[in-house]
Amino acid sequence: MNTISTLKTGLLAAAALGVMAAAPAYAASHSVGACLITKTDTNPFFVKMKEGAEAKAAELGITLKSYAGKIDGDHESQVAAIETCIADGAKGILITASDTSSIVSSVKQARDAGLLVIALDTPLDPIDAADATFATDNFLAGELIGKWAAASLGDEAANAKIGMLDLGVSQPTVGVLRDQGFLTGFGIDIKDAAKWGDEDDARIVGHDVTAGNEEGGRKAMENLLASDPMINVVYTINEPAAAGAYEALKAIGRAGDVLIVSVDGGCPGVANVKDGVIGATSQQYPLLMASLGIEAIAAWAKDGTKPALTEGKDFFDTGVALVTDKPVEGVESISVAEGMDKCWG
Amino acid sequence: MSSTQEFEKAAAASPTAVAEFAVHDKSAIKRIQYALHQTPSAVPLIVLIGSTLVFGALLGEKFFSPFALTLILQQVQIVGILGVAQSLVILTAGIDLSVGAIMVLSSVVMGLFTFRYGLPVPIAVLAGIACGAICGYINGFLVAVMKLPPFIVTLGMWQIVLATNFLYSANETIRAQDIADQAPLLQFFGNKIAIGGAIFTYGVIFMVLLVLVMAYMLKQTAWGRHVYAVGDDPEAAELSGVQVKRTLISVYVLSGLVCAFAGWALIGRIGSVSPTSGQLGNIESITAVVIGGISLFGGRGSIMGMLFGALIVGVFSLGLRLMGADAQWTYLLIGVLIIAAVTVDQWIRRVSV
Numbered sequence: 001m002n003t004i005s006t007l008k009t010g011l012l013a014a015a016a017l018g019v020m021a022a023a024p025a026y027a028a029s030h031s032v033g034a035c036l037i038t039k040t041d042t043n044p045f046f047v048k049m050k051e052g053a054e055a056k057a058a059e060l061g062i063t064l065k066s067y068a069g070k071i072d073g074d075h076e077s078q079v080a081a082i083e084t085c086i087a088d089g090a091k092g093i094l095i096t097a098s099d100t101s102s103i104v105s106s107v108k109q110a111r112d113a114g115l116l117v118i119a120l121d122t123p124l125d126p127i128d129a130a131d132a133t134f135a136t137d138n139f140l141a142g143e144l145i146g147k148w149a150a151a152s153l154g155d156e157a158a159n160a161k162i163g164m165l166d167l168g169v170s171q172p173t174v175g176v177l178r179d180q181g182f183l184t185g186f187g188i189d190i191k192d193a194a195k196w197g198d199e200d201d202a203r204i205v206g207h208d209v210t211a212g213n214e215e216g217g218r219k220a221m222e223n224l225l226a227s228d229p230m231i232n233v234v235y236t237i238n239e240p241a242a243a244g245a246y247e248a249l250k251a252i253g254r255a256g257d258v259l260i261v262s263v264d265g266g267c268p269g270v271a272n273v274k275d276g277v278i279g280a281t282s283q284q285y286p287l288l289m290a291s292l293g294i295e296a297i298a299a300w301a302k303d304g305t306k307p308a309l310t311e312g313k314d315f316f317d318t319g320v321a322l323v324t325d326k327p328v329e330g331v332e333s334i335s336v337a338e339g340m341d342k343c344w345g
Numbered sequence: 346m347s348s349t350q351e352f353e354k355a356a357a358a359s360p361t362a363v364a365e366f367a368v369h370d371k372s373a374i375k376r377i378q379y380a381l382h383q384t385p386s387a388v389p390l391i392v393l394i395g396s397t398l399v400f401g402a403l404l405g406e407k408f409f410s411p412f413a414l415t416l417i418l419q420q421v422q423i424v425g426i427l428g429v430a431q432s433l434v435i436l437t438a439g440i441d442l443s444v445g446a447i448m449v450l451s452s453v454v455m456g457l458f459t460f461r462y463g464l465p466v467p468i469a470v471l472a473g474i475a476c477g478a479i480c481g482y483i484n485g486f487l488v489a490v491m492k493l494p495p496f497i498v499t500l501g502m503w504q505i506v507l508a509t510n511f512l513y514s515a516n517e518t519i520r521a522q523d524i525a526d527q528a529p530l531l532q533f534f535g536n537k538i539a540i541g542g543a544i545f546t547y548g549v550i551f552m553v554l555l556v557l558v559m560a561y562m563l564k565q566t567a568w569g570r571h572v573y574a575v576g577d578d579p580e581a582a583e584l585s586g587v588q589v590k591r592t593l594i595s596v597y598v599l600s601g602l603v604c605a606f607a608g609w610a611l612i613g614r615i616g617s618v619s620p621t622s623g624q625l626g627n628i629e630s631i632t633a634v635v636i637g638g639i640s641l642f643g644g645r646g647s648i649m650g651m652l653f654g655a656l657i658v659g660v661f662s663l664g665l666r667l668m669g670a671d672a673q674w675t676y677l678l679i680g681v682l683i684i685a686a687v688t689v690d691q692w693i694r695r696v697s698v
Contacts, residue, residue, distance in 0.1 A: 214615035
């Protein structure tokens with residue numbers, strides 16, 4: 001009995017010593033930890049975001065751990081990831097929230113624990129629930145393609161027949177901002193800026209939803225064409241939806257005479273601009289969002305500085321550029337070659 | 346010994362009619378119920394014709410044109426093909442939650458074998474088809490041999506196949522233009538025949554032929570009757586000499602094979618190879634099957650009914666969109682249709698009571 005308990009005590013003491021000895025070493029090699037939490041780890045947009053974050057973290061000597069939801073909309077995995085980061089003693093979190101309002105309480109918990117939380121790509125609701133938001137100005141992205149479409153049509157813009165291919169029936173903010181931005185850029189009164197579908201301009205043939213993929217894009221385009229086969233301007237939420245819409249137009253022999261515009265700037269999308277499938281697309285920069293986010297966490301860990309916001313906006317604008325080979329007067333754009341250099345996915 | 350013994354003579358006086366269920370109650374409702382019990386595809390056909398006429402009356406030329414009506418066929422072709430796969434499994438009292446995932450993975454295999462490895466297109470297509478059949482075989486093996494519930498097996502396979510699809514493809518899309526240039530065979534089912542305003546893609550023709558062939562096989566071949574028998578009562582089927590395991594495995598392999606063809610047709614329809622497409626294929630095919638009057642409890646219903654079910658959803662979707670209704674109304678009405686269809690199915694089942 002006695003021998004055993006002595007042995008136990010000895011072992012415990014040894015274990016305790018071991019932990020104490022290991023602790024400083026652990027702290028030294030992991031001085032700054034950061035977390036990246038994305039909606040999914042399969043969407044090329046988030047894959048690129050992760051690449052940007054990893055590269056910058058390696059450069060600054062930050063330990064980065066990445067988490068993602070199983071599917072878009074998987075809120076619970078994201079909450080678990082935040083809790084893990086707090087427990088892990090990370091200095092900051094970069095998050096692309098699936099549920100922008102429900103995540104707020106978890107984000108508050110992290111901030112209360114002394115972590116810097118930066119929303120990437122998708123603003124939280126309310127936007128100041130995070131320390132900062134690094135994102136594309138989606139309204140501006142839409143506005144650019146709207147202005148470009150109107151200028152390309154010239155006088156014909158007054159008689160345009162516009163088909164709107166949106167994201168989903170629940171009207172997620174990113175889809176609403178791009179849609180309303182496009183209409184504003186085109187010169188159409190958008191009524192309530194917080195929702196699409198309430199406009200009464202006769203030039204709008206209709207709205208339909210695509211889920212942001214090819215299949216949805218094709219079906220939605222077919223539905224709108226059944227309403228009015230003479231649609232000549234098509235707004236699409238992203239480039240996969242645009243590719244689907246193009247197939248529907250090709251099927252009725254109108255591929256050549258319809259102007260399609262889009263947003264995202266993924267590599268297949270920019271290649272479609274080159275081929276004339278898409279007239280122009282607004283390119284966003286996920287890699288930049290992530291690397292700037294890591295820099296902000298490094299600064300916060302060093303001396304507690306919080307990132308500054310873009311002047312006149314409630315977020316840090318990571319920029320957007322119009323990609324087209326048919327530039328128009330009054331709308332700044334970059335060439336397809338340049339867009340190809342900066343594309344992702 | 347030399348004279349023939351006439352044992353059959355004794356039976357000469359007995360009735361020669363085949364045994365049948367007598368319909369005692371001759372009330373109109375009962376007779377309709379009985380008729381519907383005999384032809385399970387009648388209810389969806391009536392609803393299909395009815396809804397087409399209603400939308401035709403409301404929208405006129407816009408809806409009732411050869412163009413719009415064949416457009417509905419094009420819009421339901423993928424669900425229709427997947428529905429065949431789903432029907433087979435549901436007829437055996439199972440359910441296949443992995444159909445959409447198997448379809449997408451097969452299309453991705455076809456695309457990547459062509460573009461990533463540079464294999465000849467016919468070989469890539471065969472590889473995609475083999476991929477679907479293998480997925481189906483795994484499902485069938487787990488259900489028939491390991492005796493696991495189909496819901497669980499296919500729930501797991503759905504996730505496994507979808508994850509494989511994303512990992513393998515890195516979720517990268519192969520663009521329609523590249524496929525058209527270098528591997529037009531992948532878009533084979535997108536080719537079309539135009540007759541006047543009507544447009545039939547090869548995918549639509551394939552769907553209709555597939556349904557006809559399957560309907561024939563299920564009704565007229567021994568294998569088909571075995572499928573119904575296994576779905577109705579596997580133990581009774583086993584006792585009467587049906588090889589239940591083999592029948593079940595054959596059903597799941599065939600289901601996977603049909604899913605792979607759906608994947609090929611999907612490339613024709615959307616032009617590109619896109620790993621994110623078709624993820625709701627399982628739910629949409631189950632919807633078509635249920636509205637089409639195939640019983641979720643197995644052994645009852647016809648594959649024709651499934652096609653009508655898919656078309657009903659197509660008619661409602663396009664009709665409502667043309668009327669300018671919010672897309673939510675479509676979901677609402679489809680929900681109502683599903684519940685109504687099961688209610689009717691239950692009522693018809695009580696015919697003998």
